[in-house]
Amino acid sequence: MTSPVEFPMYGKFDKLQLSKEHLLAFWETVLNRSDFSVVTAEKIEDIQRDTNGIFIVKSANNQYRALAVVLALGRAGEPRKLGVKGEELPKVTYRLIEADHYVNKRILVVGGGDSAVEAALGLAHQVGNQVTLSYRQERFSRIKERNVKKLDEAVRARKLNVLFNSNPVEFKPETVVLDIKGRIEEIPNDFVWIFAGGTPPNDFLRRIGVEFGTRDVTTEASTEAKQGTHARRATAI
16 A cells, blocks of 8 residues: 555554455454454355345355345456366366465466466465466566566575466376477476466346446446535535
8 A cells, every 4th residue: 555544443554565464364353343244155146136126145055135235346257267188177276365375385377467476476485385487478567566576586596487488288187288488398296376367257247237338437426426515515605
């Protein structure tokens, strides 16, 4: 963040930079002080509205009723897959939750954005890990400057190996096959993380009744609210 923020039920929060782990610990602290229920590992499959205007939110195992629903899905939606042979193996995944759960492993991270670089760095700093970062381009062009510095330091310290102009060809139970500048190479491997972006959840949104258009209704609503505030002030004067 660029400046300190005052949070309800916490107070002043003045850390401008912090790790994912510390950020999660902060939110846990706030949640423990509030009457707030969190349900995890539950995918919402449908949202409908009954004749009384109540929303029915359905998952595979549960159903919730609500007067209002906030969709905070992000633009990524479902992780994009590469279509590589062996990608269905259980060792291949698309999100890194806890880097410190993996030690003494041979790891491949695929991608060239900040998510891929940060995951590779986090895994590279765990005990005994051998981490390779594979990127299809000849250099990184869209990562934060601080990640560039950390990556250079990790490479110099031989904690991380970066392979540019490389693409996975096949994932096998104990190895991965890579095309590196036209040369096929097979390396030992225990886990693979793929960070190739995501598919926007447009189909889900349309199914539950969200419409798409060219109007920016958020900006319009903000303008209307400001005009209403100005009108009330003028009346009061």
